[in-house]
Amino acid sequence: xxxxCRLVVDYMNVLMLGWExxxxxxxxxxxxxxxxxxALSKKGTKVTFVMPSTGVKINPGFIExxxxxxxxxxxxxxxxxxxxxxxxxxxxxxxSEEVKSDLERHEAEKNINAYGMDFxxxxxxxxxSAVKKMTSKPCxxxxxxxxxxxxxxxxxxxxxxKPLIVTIHSTEFDRTGxxxxxxxxxxVERNGLIEADKVITISNYMKNQLIERYxxxxxxxxxxxxxxxxSSYIVDNxxxxxxxxxxxxxxxxxxxxxPDWFLEAAYQVLQFKPNTRFVIVGDGDMLSSxxxxxxxxxxxxxISFSGFQDNVKQFYSIADLFVMPSVSEPFGLTAxxxxxxKNPVIISKQSGxxxxxxxxxxxxxxxxxxxxxKIIGVLEHGSLSHELKHNAFTELQSFSWGSVADQCLEIYxxxx
Amino acid sequence: xxxxxxxxxxxxxLRLRNYSLFDIGKNNNYFDDLANKFYLERVSNKCYLPxxxxxxxxxxxxxxxxxxCFSITGVFLDQLEEHFPEVVESFQKLVDxxxxxxxxxxxxxxxxxxxxxxxxxxQVKMHSKKFKKVFRVKPKIFRNTExxxxxxxxxxxxxMNFKGIVSEGLTSVLGWRSPNYVYKAKNSNIKVLLRNYxxxxxxxxxxxxxxxxxxxxxxxxxxLWLSQNKGHCINLFMDYETFGEHQWESTGIFNFLKHLPKxxxxxxxxxxxxxxEIINDFPVVGEFDVxxxxxxxxxxxDLSAWLENQMQQQAFNEIKSLEEKILASRNxxxxxxxxxxxxxxxxxxxxxxxxxxGDVHKYFNPYDSPYESFLNYANVLADLKQRLQ
Numbered sequence: 001x002x003x004x005c006r007l008v009v010d011y012m013n014v015l016m017l018g019w020e021x022x023x024x025x026x027x028x029x030x031x032x033x034x035x036x037x038x039a040l041s042k043k044g045t046k047v048t049f050v051m052p053s054t055g056v057k058i059n060p061g062f063i064e065x066x067x068x069x070x071x072x073x074x075x076x077x078x079x080x081x082x083x084x085x086x087x088x089x090x091x092x093x094x095x096s097e098e099v100k101s102d103l104e105r106h107e108a109e110k111n112i113n114a115y116g117m118d119f120x121x122x123x124x125x126x127x128x129s130a131v132k133k134m135t136s137k138p139c140x141x142x143x144x145x146x147x148x149x150x151x152x153x154x155x156x157x158x159x160x161x162k163p164l165i166v167t168i169h170s171t172e173f174d175r176t177g178x179x180x181x182x183x184x185x186x187x188v189e190r191n192g193l194i195e196a197d198k199v200i201t202i203s204n205y206m207k208n209q210l211i212e213r214y215x216x217x218x219x220x221x222x223x224x225x226x227x228x229x230x231s232s233y234i235v236d237n238x239x240x241x242x243x244x245x246x247x248x249x250x251x252x253x254x255x256x257x258x259p260d261w262f263l264e265a266a267y268q269v270l271q272f273k274p275n276t277r278f279v280i281v282g283d284g285d286m287l288s289s290x291x292x293x294x295x296x297x298x299x300x301x302x303i304s305f306s307g308f309q310d311n312v313k314q315f316y317s318i319a320d321l322f323v324m325p326s327v328s329e330p331f332g333l334t335a336x337x338x339x340x341x342k343n344p345v346i347i348s349k350q351s352g353x354x355x356x357x358x359x360x361x362x363x364x365x366x367x368x369x370x371x372x373x374k375i376i377g378v379l380e381h382g383s384l385s386h387e388l389k390h391n392a393f394t395e396l397q398s399f400s401w402g403s404v405a406d407q408c409l410e411i412y413x414x415x416x
Numbered sequence: 417x418x419x420x421x422x423x424x425x426x427x428x429x430l431r432l433r434n435y436s437l438f439d440i441g442k443n444n445n446y447f448d449d450l451a452n453k454f455y456l457e458r459v460s461n462k463c464y465l466p467x468x469x470x471x472x473x474x475x476x477x478x479x480x481x482x483x484x485c486f487s488i489t490g491v492f493l494d495q496l497e498e499h500f501p502e503v504v505e506s507f508q509k510l511v512d513x514x515x516x517x518x519x520x521x522x523x524x525x526x527x528x529x530x531x532x533x534x535x536x537x538x539q540v541k542m543h544s545k546k547f548k549k550v551f552r553v554k555p556k557i558f559r560n561t562e563x564x565x566x567x568x569x570x571x572x573x574x575x576m577n578f579k580g581i582v583s584e585g586l587t588s589v590l591g592w593r594s595p596n597y598v599y600k601a602k603n604s605n606i607k608v609l610l611r612n613y614x615x616x617x618x619x620x621x622x623x624x625x626x627x628x629x630x631x632x633x634x635x636x637x638x639x640l641w642l643s644q645n646k647g648h649c650i651n652l653f654m655d656y657e658t659f660g661e662h663q664w665e666s667t668g669i670f671n672f673l674k675h676l677p678k679x680x681x682x683x684x685x686x687x688x689x690x691x692x693e694i695i696n697d698f699p700v701v702g703e704f705d706v707x708x709x710x711x712x713x714x715x716x717x718d719l720s721a722w723l724e725n726q727m728q729q730q731a732f733n734e735i736k737s738l739e740e741k742i743l744a745s746r747n748x749x750x751x752x753x754x755x756x757x758x759x760x761x762x763x764x765x766x767x768x769x770x771x772x773x774g775d776v777h778k779y780f781n782p783y784d785s786p787y788e789s790f791l792n793y794a795n796v797l798a799d800l801k802q803r804l805q
Contacts, residue, residue, distance in 0.1 A: 359787075380794075
């Protein structure tokens, strides 16, 4: 009898509710869920992953393509009828061959976005389908990631009488840069936080937000920092032959990520070092204003808008410096990815990752002069760049998905 | 009856102001006067004034039986004279008692020995001159920055007419031998005073550590340890800021110091001596051979706290390479700025060893990271170079 109790605890059965999973696009959250579920299943945990349909059937073929043995315990279950992605408004647009320039592309996007999409009906149908499909599926604990899955999580908790864990990767305040957050979304977030038996956040920065803005008791929240698989980021870039130093921005082009601050700094850097290229990887609602701004500043020939990219490793590999000027960043996984790619890194102080990494520069996102000073410093001084990238790479040792999984398993055991 | 030599090193760095790319060519005021004054005032109140008072009381109480040694950097005296002359007076009072021996060092607490022999000699001479002016004393003992020592440095000190020189009591060099004796340097006749690092660090580092199984360290217990030592001399060398700044008053460090002489005399086996008395009174028992440069810093006892990583090496090599041009400019302000930029602390702040561990390096570091420190320094250097053109 005792033995079987132990077994239940050791081999936890987790119903995981998420919104994105690679390779179906996917920003930081998708990368997180990939690394996290992989590490959980390595430790013998059975994970059933529920996500919206991607339009392409996820079949065992895909799972095998990634790493079959790691996914022996992972079921991917799609909910039909979705083509909507809340973090990346324009990334489902397929461009025709003739629409090539950034400007044309942007115009195309604008037209499609103009149709508008109803967030809440998507969330609602996800909730209905998830509850319908999952109520009879056995599990020990339900684990939700971000607000879109909270209604489903709460309904399943009640239907199955199982504990609910929610992880907050970002709040409405982060996503909107604290400008006109959607009250309805805030409410969904707050409901999830209240109904959850335990809340996981990815930084103290986020934890404090939940205490201050959502009035969640401190004892209920636990911080588990992100992990990274640092072995997979070094790629060959020997074909790359650009005679310029490359400064990289990688993230959604929204207020939250601070691409406009990046552009301001680029302008200043170019006054001192004209032989510099600024590469902006990502898509989002600020694309057209950023392009217009670059043109108005007279630096558009030095800025490469590369759009959304699946293969970000290639971009890290050609960068001489990575900049993450986020206005409000709950964690900032891209900073760890850049470190794993041996890029020197400058991050904003308004980020969760700045709590845990030391071998980098930290600036206030609005301090364009300091950002400029540091960009030029790293590009000018080989010794500085060398020390930053090598020490940062070593520092990454403490960020493994295995450790994230261990910490979450502890939390599961606590609530079961 | 072993003679106990207490020696305190006194120094405060000159911190640079935040100096960005946008200051280059526009601003040649490199130093953060406000912060420097702030720290100076804080350390004066927490350490220099109260500790000087305790030492003066001990001299009055015990007369000739209590004595000790100081070295004080020129760059520190300059700052005191400008902002807190009353602290200079309290040091003068101690020296005037006749119970205090002063050691010479480099004026700028610098790595001048690694810049050039010429620059090294110049900075030591500047320091001697400063001591003559402030304390009317000509030191006979030399202590290089952070106790940096080698056979060559000892020889250079001898050539400047010093009779003794300070070194860490390096286990790697001494082997089975004890630091509690007078040695002579290899290839010269100057005598070497070796720091007993075990007993020195019991006070300087471990005094307030509750993880230490000897905590709390009391004066009578420590006096007993000293009395159980064999040898001729016990050299207790440490930063003066140990008293009240590194070890705060609340740790009991001041009471420890107040009671130490009395407890030592009670054992009837111990006496105090100055460094000059020690090298005059005791025979040389052997040769101290250090072919490479050592120091008293960190566990490594080498130069790695200042010159290990590429940033430190680049910064130091650049400042070093400017020597000829700077001196040829005959511009006193430029030369002085160049020397102030040699202060070893600038390079110490760029140290990446253990940076993430939040250890002793972090406590002394005004920068958020070694990278900030390097970039700030590199920007200042860029301006200095522009001024040369």
